[in-house]
Amino acid sequence: MIAAVADAVTDAVPQRTLGRVQRTLTYLVILLMCLLTAVPLYVMLLVAFQPTGAVFSGGDLHIIPQTISFENFTELLTETDALTYTYNSIVVTVGVMVLATTIACISGYILTRFEFRGKTAFSRSILLSYMFSGIVLAVPFYILFQSLGLLNSHFALVLGLTALLSPLNIWLMWQYFETVPISLEERAWIEGASRWRAVRDVVLPIARPGIVTAAIFSFSAGWNNFLLAQIVLSDSEMYTLPVGAALLLGRDAGWETAMSVSVLICIPPFLIALFFQRYLMLGINIGESG
Amino acid sequence: MAKEIRTERLRKEYDADDRTVVANDDIDLTIEEGEFTTIVGPSGCGKTTLLRMIAGLQEPTSGRLYCGDEDVTDERPQDRDISMVFQNIALYPHMTVRENIGYALKIEGVPDEERAERVEEAAEILQIADQLEKKPDALSGGQQQRVALGAAFVKEPEIILFDEPMSDLDAKLRAELRVEVQQLHKRLDATIVYVTHDQTEAMTMSDTVVTLREGHVEQVAPPTELFDFPNSTYVAEFIGTPATNFLPVDLQLTDGTPTLRGFGMEIEVPSEELDPHVGETVDLGVRPQYLSAGGGSFELDVTIDVIEPLGTESVVHATRPDGEPIDFVTDDIAEIFPGDTVTVGFDEEDLIVFGPNGEAVVYGARLFDSAGATQQIN
Numbered sequence: 053m054i055a056a057v058a059d060a061v062t063d064a065v066p067q068r069t070l071g072r073v074q075r076t077l078t079y080l081v082i083l084l085m086c087l088l089t090a091v092p093l094y095v096m097l098l099v100a101f102q103p104t105g106a107v108f109s110g111g112d113l114h115i116i117p118q119t120i121s122f123e124n125f126t127e128l129l130t131e132t133d134a135l136t137y138t139y140n141s142i143v144v145t146v147g148v149m150v151l152a153t154t155i156a157c158i159s160g161y162i163l164t165r166f167e168f169r170g171k172t173a174f175s176r177s178i179l180l181s182y183m184f185s186g187i188v189l190a191v192p193f194y195i196l197f198q199s200l201g202l203l204n205s206h207f208a209l210v211l212g213l214t215a216l217l218s219p220l221n222i223w224l225m226w227q228y229f230e231t232v233p234i235s236l237e238e239r240a241w242i243e244g245a246s247r248w249r250a251v252r253d254v255v256l257p258i259a260r261p262g263i264v265t266a267a268i269f270s271f272s273a274g275w276n277n278f279l280l281a282q283i284v285l286s287d288s289e290m291y292t293l294p295v296g297a298a299l300l301l302g303r304d305a306g307w308e309t310a311m312s313v314s315v316l317i318c319i320p321p322f323l324i325a326l327f328f329q330r331y332l333m334l335g336i337n338i339g340e341s342g
Numbered sequence: 343m344a345k346e347i348r349t350e351r352l353r354k355e356y357d358a359d360d361r362t363v364v365a366n367d368d369i370d371l372t373i374e375e376g377e378f379t380t381i382v383g384p385s386g387c388g389k390t391t392l393l394r395m396i397a398g399l400q401e402p403t404s405g406r407l408y409c410g411d412e413d414v415t416d417e418r419p420q421d422r423d424i425s426m427v428f429q430n431i432a433l434y435p436h437m438t439v440r441e442n443i444g445y446a447l448k449i450e451g452v453p454d455e456e457r458a459e460r461v462e463e464a465a466e467i468l469q470i471a472d473q474l475e476k477k478p479d480a481l482s483g484g485q486q487q488r489v490a491l492g493a494a495f496v497k498e499p500e501i502i503l504f505d506e507p508m509s510d511l512d513a514k515l516r517a518e519l520r521v522e523v524q525q526l527h528k529r530l531d532a533t534i535v536y537v538t539h540d541q542t543e544a545m546t547m548s549d550t551v552v553t554l555r556e557g558h559v560e561q562v563a564p565p566t567e568l569f570d571f572p573n574s575t576y577v578a579e580f581i582g583t584p585a586t587n588f589l590p591v592d593l594q595l596t597d598g599t600p601t602l603r604g605f606g607m608e609i610e611v612p613s614e615e616l617d618p619h620v621g622e623t624v625d626l627g628v629r630p631q632y633l634s635a636g637g638g639s640f641e642l643d644v645t646i647d648v649i650e651p652l653g654t655e656s657v658v659h660a661t662r663p664d665g666e667p668i669d670f671v672t673d674d675i676a677e678i679f680p681g682d683t684v685t686v687g688f689d690e691e692d693l694i695v696f697g698p699n700g701e702a703v704v705y706g707a708r709l710f711d712s713a714g715a716t717q718q719i720n
Contacts, residue, residue, distance in 0.1 A: 235432040238399050241419045242426050243446035243497070253445075257436045 096318075099311040100124055124312040134313060136289065137296030140206065141275060144292055147210035148274035149267050152217045156266045157259075159218075160225025161251065165234070175226075182219035186279050189216065194283055204286045212280045217273045221266045228262030229255065265331045268324060275320060293317050344376035344533045345410040345423075345500040347396060352405035354391050365391040367557040368405065373535060374550070375410075378527050380536045382544040383554035384580070390429075392554070393503050393537045398422050409501065425494035426503040430510075431486050433478040439465070439489050440474040446497040464492040467529075468522070484515045491523070495530055504536040508543065520547055541581050545569070553577050569629075570707060575700040578627050584657055584669040587633065588625040588696070589642075595620055602626055602695070605642045605663060611695060613704045624703070625696040628688045630657065633670035635678065638687020644668055646682045649675055660684075 103121040128134045162168075163175065193212045194203070202208035232255055240250035256263070278294040285291055288299065297313040325332065354366040365388040373379045381389045394400040395407065398419035407415045414422055425446070433442050441448075444461040452460070465471040468488040470481075478486055487507065494502050504523075508516045524547055527534050538544055544551045545565045553560040553568065553576075561573045572578035578586040591604030593616060600616040602609040602624070609626075616624075635658075644660035647667075655673045662668040670686050678684060693706040 233430060233432065235428045235430055236434060238397075238419070239426065239428060239432045239434075239493075240445070241399070242397060242422075242424060243493075244420050244449040245445075246420065249449070254434055258434075 093318075096311050096314050099307055100315045102308065124308040125315075128309055128312050128316070132300060132309070133288065133291070133296060134293075134300075134316065137291050137293045138316065140291060140296075141293040144206050144209050144213070144277075144281070145271055145274035147206065148213045148217065149270040151210055152214040152221050152270040152273070153263060153267045155214065155218055156221035156225040157256070157263060159222040160227075160229050161255070163222070163226045164229035164232075165237075178219045178222055182223070186216055186277075190279060190283050193280065197284060203284060204290055205284075206290065209277075209281055209284045209292075210274075212284060213273050213277055214270075216280070217270055221269055224266050224269070225259070225262055228259050228265075232258050261331055264328065268328055268331055271324060272321065275317075343500055344531050346375040346408075347371075347373040347501065347533060347535065348408040349392075349396075350406040350408070352392070352395060352407060353403045354388070354395060354400065355403045364557050366395070366402075369557075369559055371552060371559055371562070373533060373552075375533050376531065377549040378524070378534045378536065378547060379550045379552060380538060380544040380548035381552045381554060382538055382541055382580070383560075384539055386556075387554040388557040389537045389539075389554050390505055393505055393535060396501070396535060397424060397426050397503055422501075423499050424501040424503060425497060425499040426505065427490050427494045427507045429506045431490045431507070433486055433489055433493075435478055438475050438477055439470065439481070442478065442489055443492040443496050446493065450497065460496055461492075464496045467526075468492050483511055484519065487511065487515075487519055488522075491526065495526060495532070498530070499532060501533045501535065502530070504534070504538075506538050508538075509540070516543070523547060541583070545581065551581075553580065571702070571705055572627075572694070573702045575625060575627065575696045575702075578629075578694065578696070578702075582629060582631075584630045584659075584671070586627045586629050586694075587668050587670075588627050589662070589668075590623050591626045593619050593622055593624045593695075607640045607642065609640055609690060609693070611690075611693075611704055611706075611709065613709055615703050616695065619697055619703065622698050624698060625700075627694040627696055627702075628692055630669040630671045632692035633668075633686050633688050635670065635672050635674070635684050635686055638692075639689045641685050641687040643683050643685055644670075646678055646680050646684060648680060649678065651675065660686075 098115075098117055101120050101122070101124070102117060103119060103123050163171065189212075193215075197203045197208040197212070200208075202211070236254050236258070237250045240254050241247070245253060276294060277292070278298065281292045281295045282298075285295065288296075291299065293313070294317065297310065297317065300313055301310045349369050349371045351368040351370060352366055353364070353368050356363045356365055367388075369392065381392060383389050391400060395402050398414070398417060398421075402415065405415075406413055409422065434445065437445065440458075440461055443464055444457045447457045447460060462471065462474070465474055468491060470485055470488050470492070473481060473485060473489075478489065481489065490507065508519055511519065520543060523534075523536075536543070536547065545568075548565060550562060551565055551568050552562050555576050561568060561577050563571070568577065568581050572581060572586070575586075575588060578588075589605055591602040591607075591609075594601055594603055596608070596610065599610045599612050600620060602611060604626070642662060644662050646658060646660050648659040650657040650659070655671055656675045658670050658672060658675070658678065660668050660670070668686075672678070689706075691706045691710040694702055695704040695706075697703045
């Protein structure tokens with residue numbers, strides 16, 4: 053029925069008009085999506101770069117800022133612990149990136165190149181464990197870290213985040229290593245390279261896009277995580293940026309301060325999205341094909 | 343220094359589902375040092391497995407493998423002085439041509455300067471000197487193949503293995519590279535083992551051809567011998583295009599002489615070798631090249647189906663009186679048209695008699711005076 057109507061439309065309307073309608077519709081949808089994403093971001097920037105109190109001064113918000121001020125940021129960096137939070141976030145994020153990516157590479161390589169008993173069960177459990185949300189594992193993590201005496205440490209947070217992230221990363225690296233033909237490694241062995249040397253010289257350079265993608269996923273998990281950080285970290289000295297931001301909001305800090313923390317949080321992901329777009333797309337593609 | 347390769351009851355078994363597949367069944371084979379040996383056979387005959395065991399990429403289930411006098415069965419591929427050209431060419435995509443060719447030398451620890459010199463010399467020989475700084479994906483298929491060749495011989499190994507390296511190339515390029523591989527072999531002091539399913543490659547390039555069949559060595563012989571004296575219907579069918587014609591005939595005694603009867607022919611074959619098969623149906627094999635239109639001591643009528651002109655000669659596909667196909671090669675198709683019935687014939691020295699189990703029993707060329715036999719190879 054629909055096909056028949058479509059045919060009728062195609063017959064009746066010239067191709068050029070049809071193309072034009074299609075294009076217009078596409079752009080409309082894109083525009084709508086951009087607005088949905090951009091408006092909140094714009095509001096965030098607007099509030100963050102206005103002098104304290106300006107937002108509520110007249111009771112209404114100017115769409116076009118009257119003045120631009122860095123007052124909020126100065127206050128944020130001098131009066132609050134935002135710098136400590138940032139430092140903590142960097143420590144945790146780098147830790148997660150290194151640990152999670154390394155584990156993903158090693159596990160992915162083993163899954164690709166070695167046959168072992170229980171391999172299928174293992175690969176299924178990877179997928180299964182990815183289905184659990186962080187909240188399900190939060191309490192077990194708490195108990196685990198408590199018994200290990202690791203509570204309130206960045207190391208525990210790195211371990212926990214790596215555990216949450218590993219299914220996805222291992223899956224990604226596994227799929228990526230599968231695309232590296234075994235014959236390249238075999239050629240390297242025959243040419244005299246040890247197994248490790250062949251991995252270093254041949255497999256890892258070819259898999260670099262996959263590794264970068266895994267690292268980006270790890271970055272995102274480490275930098276943006278709130279839930280696990282809040283559970284594991286009890287001392288405000290240890291807080292990461294998202295937990296710290298929530299703390300600021302919860303206290304008497306104004307919206308301006310909260311929004312300027314948000315801007316701070318947004319900068320690294322924004323830069324990564326800007327410069328590593330290609331790898332993000334790759335992650336999506338691999339995810340689809342895998 | 344080229345080395346001899348010798349296998350002793352070399353065996354490889356796989357577990358597939360719940361049964362054991364024997365890829366190589368106790369193979370005893372000697373590949374002479376410095377020779378160009380081709381291992382040929384259809385897919386699944388175990389030829390690549392055999393090559394990979396020689397390379398050390400697969401462990402034999404049992405048996406021993408020797409390079410020269412040394413038992414290398416348990417040696418890692420890294421410790422064997424070999425090179426290998428892979429079916430998918432296997433160039434490192436992230437390295438330049440120069441780095442690709444020089445990788446083995448780099449691992450060996452050859453100093454930069456000497457390495458550059460040897461890589462450039464290899465590139466010169468293979469006519470890819472101007473491609474050295476490019477990445478493999480910027481090269482044509484033929485150039486990539488040359489890089490793989492360069493990488494294989496630059497370290498001057500004792501043994502070079504080829505695993506169907508030309509199967510993805512077009513016919514013209516294959517013909518070109520066949521010549522280059524042979525020239526390279528002349529230049530090098532290396533034993534070459536070349537695996538292919540393409541009997542043309544086997545016939546044109548090798549000193550010796552090893553024909554494999556379901557994990558067994560069926561015949562080891564120089565190409566001409568393989569063509570004229572196949573030891574089984576399997577080899578006769580696989581080697582040479584078009585495949586050998588087989589005519590089922592009855593073997594009977596006429597005045598004490600074994601005689602082949604069938605298709606209106608009576609061929610006396612005075613050989614004692616045939617005695618055990620008297621009273622049985624045997625296969626009379628004749629190469630299409632030795633079957634000529636309109637002439638021969640023994641003749642039968644066939645109906646022409648399709649004519650394939652190949653330039654100087656043509657392959658004619660026809661149907662024999664019992665409805666089965668028969669092929670012959672002729673250089674004169676002016677008078678032949680599809681649908682025609684023509685008489686084709688052969689001489690007694692052109693025939694090969696195969697026993698009921700497919701084994702060659704009598705070669706006409708050996709039994710009869712072979713002075714008149716044609717020795718052409720196609």
